[in-house]
Amino acid sequence: MQVKQALEASAAAHHRIDPKSVVGWGVDANPENDPTYPMRDRSKESKGGMDWPVPVPQEPRVEILQSVEHVKRPSVVGTSTPPRGLSGAIRRAAFKYSESQWAHWLMLIFADRVNVVEGNLRDLTRGRLPNHWREMGISASWKHDKSRVVIRAAIGVVIVGAVVAGVAVLLSQD
Amino acid sequence: MLAMDYRAPRRVRVTEKPMPKIEHPRDAVVRVTRSCICGSDLHLYHGLVPDTRIGMTFGHEFCGIVEEVGSAVENVKKGDHVLVPFNIACGQCHFCQQGLYGNCHESNPGATAVGGIYGYSHTAGGYDGGQAEYARVPYADFGPTVIPDWMDPDDAVLLTDVVPTGYQAAEMAGIQPGDTVVVFGAGPVGILSARCAWLFGAGRVIVIDHVGYRLEFVRTFAPAEVYDFREIGDPVVFIKHTTDGLGADVCIDAVGADGSGNALHTVLGKKLKLQAGHSVPIHWAINSVKKGGVVSIVGVYGPTGNMVPIGNVVNKGITIRANQASVKRHVPKLIEHIREGRLNPKAIITHRGRIEDTPELYHMFSSKLDGCIKPVLVPNVA
Numbered sequence: 001m002q003v004k005q006a007l008e009a010s011a012a013a014h015h016r017i018d019p020k021s022v023v024g025w026g027v028d029a030n031p032e033n034d035p036t037y038p039m040r041d042r043s044k045e046s047k048g049g050m051d052w053p054v055p056v057p058q059e060p061r062v063e064i065l066q067s068v069e070h071v072k073r074p075s076v077v078g079t080s081t082p083p084r085g086l087s088g089a090i091r092r093a094a095f096k097y098s099e100s101q102w103a104h105w106l107m108l109i110f111a112d113r114v115n116v117v118e119g120n121l122r123d124l125t126r127g128r129l130p131n132h133w134r135e136m137g138i139s140a141s142w143k144h145d146k147s148r149v150v151i152r153a154a155i156g157v158v159i160v161g162a163v164v165a166g167v168a169v170l171l172s173q174d
Numbered sequence: 175m176l177a178m179d180y181r182a183p184r185r186v187r188v189t190e191k192p193m194p195k196i197e198h199p200r201d202a203v204v205r206v207t208r209s210c211i212c213g214s215d216l217h218l219y220h221g222l223v224p225d226t227r228i229g230m231t232f233g234h235e236f237c238g239i240v241e242e243v244g245s246a247v248e249n250v251k252k253g254d255h256v257l258v259p260f261n262i263a264c265g266q267c268h269f270c271q272q273g274l275y276g277n278c279h280e281s282n283p284g285a286t287a288v289g290g291i292y293g294y295s296h297t298a299g300g301y302d303g304g305q306a307e308y309a310r311v312p313y314a315d316f317g318p319t320v321i322p323d324w325m326d327p328d329d330a331v332l333l334t335d336v337v338p339t340g341y342q343a344a345e346m347a348g349i350q351p352g353d354t355v356v357v358f359g360a361g362p363v364g365i366l367s368a369r370c371a372w373l374f375g376a377g378r379v380i381v382i383d384h385v386g387y388r389l390e391f392v393r394t395f396a397p398a399e400v401y402d403f404r405e406i407g408d409p410v411v412f413i414k415h416t417t418d419g420l421g422a423d424v425c426i427d428a429v430g431a432d433g434s435g436n437a438l439h440t441v442l443g444k445k446l447k448l449q450a451g452h453s454v455p456i457h458w459a460i461n462s463v464k465k466g467g468v469v470s471i472v473g474v475y476g477p478t479g480n481m482v483p484i485g486n487v488v489n490k491g492i493t494i495r496a497n498q499a500s501v502k503r504h505v506p507k508l509i510e511h512i513r514e515g516r517l518n519p520k521a522i523i524t525h526r527g528r529i530e531d532t533p534e535l536y537h538m539f540s541s542k543l544d545g546c547i548k549p550v551l552v553p554n555v556a
Contacts, residue, residue, distance in 0.1 A: 002407030007415055010401065017379070017397055019352075022372045024516030026351060028507075029375035033348045052266045055280055055313075056246075058198040065296065066283040075264065075280045076198050076312045078290065078300030081227040091225065099285055105478040108224035108297075109447055116182040119228035135185040137537025144543040 063088075065095045087115035176529045176553070177231045177306030183221030184540070186533050191231070194302065194310035199246035202314030204238030204256065207556040208331035209304045211235075211532075211549045213361045214474040216540050217431045218295060222444070222451050223476050225284060225296040232293040233551075234260035235335040236304025237327060240314075247315040255327070256318035258311055259501030260335045262290030262299060265316035276498030281312065287477060288498060297477060305532060307553045319505050322513075328520035329512055331550065337508055337519050339472050339499040340366025343426045344374050346495035347470040351375035353423035356413055356462055358455040360388035360400070362522055362548045363472060364428035368396035369517065371426075380422070382409055382458070384434065387545045395521060403435055413462040421464035429455035430473030443480070450476030460486050471496035525549040 019025045055075035062082035066073055083091045094107035123130050133139070141149045177191040194203050215232050217223050237257040240250050250256055262282075263275035269289075270278050281290030282299040290312070293303015303309065311318060321330040340363050349355060355371040357364050360383035371379050379398040383389050389400040406412040414421055431451020434440065435458075443449035459469045460483050469492055487494065511517040524547045527535050535549040 002405075003411045003415060006401070006406035006412055010399070010406075010416065017399070019372065019375070019377055022397065024373050024511065024514075026373070026375040027516065028345075028373045029349075029351055031350065033345065033374075050268065050279070052268060052271065055264055055266065056199055060197070064283050064300070067285050069286040070283065074283050074290075074299075076200070076262070076290070077281075077283045078296070078302070079197060080231070080300050080302040081229045081296075083227075087227075099287060099477060102478060105224045105476070106447075109221075112221065112224065112226055115228045119181055130181065130185075131187070132185060135181055135187045135533055137186075137533035137535070140534040140538040140543055141541060144538070145541070148541075 065091055068095065068098050085115075085118050087111040087118055090114060175307040175555075177302070178233065178529065178532045180218070180226065180230045180232060181228060184219060184537075186219070186232075186536055188530050188532050191306065194308050196242060196244045197310065198312060199244040200313050200315050201244040202240050202247055202250065202311045202318070203242040203308055204236075204258065204311055204318075205241050205308055205555055206236050206238040206304050206306060206553050207255065208238075208327050209233050209236035209306075209551045209553070210331055210334075210336070211305070211535055211539050211551070212335055213363060213432075214294075214430060215536075217451065217474055217476070219536055219540060220432060220444070222431045222447070223295045223297060224478070227296060230293065230295070231302040231306050233303030233305030233309070234292040234294055235331060236292070236309060237321060237331045237334065238304070238309065240318075241308065243314060249315050250318055250320065255321045255330075257321055257330045257334050257505070258292070258304065258309075258318050259338075259505070260291055260294075261317070261498065261501055262292065262301065262312050263317055263502065264313050273500055273503045274497070275500040275502050285477065291498070305529065305551060307529060307555045317502060319502070322509065325509070325512065326520055328523055328550065329518075332519035332522070332548075333505055333508055333512075334501060335499065336362045336522075336548070337366050337517065338501045338504040339363050340368075340428070341370045341373075341504050341508060342497070342499040343367040343428060343470050343472040344370040344376075346472075346497065347371070347374075347424040347426060347468050348493075348495075349374035349376050349424055352377035354378040354380070354417050355424045355426065356380045356382065356422040356459075357398070357426045357428055358382050358458055359428035359430075359433075359473065360385060360392045361428065364426075365392045365395060365522055365547070366519070367426050367428045367472070368392055368398045371424075372396070373511070373516065376424075380413070380416075385542055388542075388547060391522075391547060409435075409458050410461040417464070421467060422462055423464060424468050424470065425459035425463040427455045427459045427469065427471040427473045431475045433473075439481070448478075449480045450478040451480070453480035453482055456480065456482045460490075460492060463490070463492055465490040465492075467492055469494045472499065522548045523550050526552055529553050
């Protein structure tokens with residue numbers, strides 16, 4: 001029923017756009033762009049395999065984890081945030097599995113969460129208290145949608161209050 | 175230099191980081207003049223992409239002024255204002271030779287499925303991105319394009335990803351004159367996909383989303399017929415009925431992992447991370463397209479896997495085309511479209527701020543506050 005109503009409403013509310021009234025209509029129309037034909041252009045495969053002139057290899061200063069599906073390391077690599085700590089150890093283990101293994105990706109996601117804890121601990125050990133309000137950009141919500149902040153804060157207070165009350169009740173029982 | 179610094183899902187800050195250095199003869203270092211936050215950055219921000227490490231700087235849509243070049247870089251020089259495609263591509267490998275610059279085999283050690291991408295986790299190479307005052311640009315002798323003097327930097331920065339991605343979504347769909355095209359998602363990529371569908375001769379363009387202000391924008395910008403999926407019942411049934419019962423010729427998924435509209439996918443994909451995000455846009459696309467039709471996917475998903483109705487793909491004889499946009503392949507044509515007034519990308523920019531404003535802009539973009547469609551960072555050094 002909802003679909004029928006929406007169709008009726010759309011017929012009343014929307015006029016069909018005349019394509020010819022749209023600037024640039026059809027200028028790139030290409031009848032030969034047949035999506036059933038492979039994008040790959042085999043005519044350029046002169047030898048097959050990795051026969052291209054390989055760029056000079058970068059010599060990274062940091063540990064690079066590499067997919068086991070690679071035959072060789074790509075010539076250029078990113079050197080941001082090398083693996084370290086417990087999360088790094090989990091990442092190294094994850095890279096023993098191929099990209100087709102769920103273990104590879106789920107271990108990396110787990111390592112990401114461990115890395116969050118490591119980041120917080122690293123801040124604390126350096127005397128820096130993470131400013132979650134600022135880092136989450138909540139001031140934007142406060143500016144543009146105060147009710148959202150208030151509601152979420154209220155929910156948080158209720159949950160924390162319920163947990164505290166529950167613990168208090170448990171502790172009060174002999 | 176100041177740079178965005180990822181701390182946890184939904185937590186980023188701005189910190190002082192060391193200046194990027196030339197690490198390879200084909201590198202350059204650019205002083206960033208514009209840097210966007212992309213809808214796909216939100217997948218990282220929400221913790222949906224594996225191997226997103228604490229301390230990384232995001233940002234794959236940026237342009238800047240060349241400050242330093244490596245010994246092998248000759249086609250750009252210090253002082254050139256360049257737009258930097260989000261793909262890190264060597265230009266020489268098997269895939270680059272075919273114009274598949276998003277699939278370069280010489281730029282991503284962490285995975286073979288995708289080439290390197292600036293600031294997009296170690297699954298895309300482990301490069302720091304452009305949401306910073308300066309950025310390292312590998313393969314600078316191939317990727318960057320000098321921005322024409324007449325071009326507004328706001329247009330130029332949108333040519334690094336969102337416009338080519340929207341354009342390629344329409345191109346991959348093989349749109350034929352008169353085709354009905356349904357675009358799922360009215361974010362920046364969906365908006366540009368809808369706009370570009372007309373360039374290929376679409377006869378009807380429909381956009382489905384649930385964010386009212388974005389639907390209103392694309393209604394006039396593309397232009398397009400727009401529908402809020404919360405108000406039309408089952409979107410698949412609606413599309414079938416509004417296309418004389420057969421379905422759309424083409425469906426474009428411009429949403430990716432952060433979709434909504436189905437509780438099961440929300441729990442499995444976004445909460446438990448047992449799927450690579452929310453796959454309901456693919457469901458709707460596959461089920462809304464006509465038999466023998468084309469589904470074009472540019473929405474970004476993680477690499478683990480998603481529940482999709484593959485049986486219907488087989489039974490309906492659907493062609494699926496998908497890829498990261500090969501930005502450099504499209505840039506010359508898109509520059510021409512902007513020069514001729516056929517495209518006006520900068521109209522989608524709704525918010526701008528300094529690098530220091532990055533946490534608020536991420537939150538605003540993620541939470542769809544204040545009519546946010548496209549935020550752009552303009553560093554103090556720009």
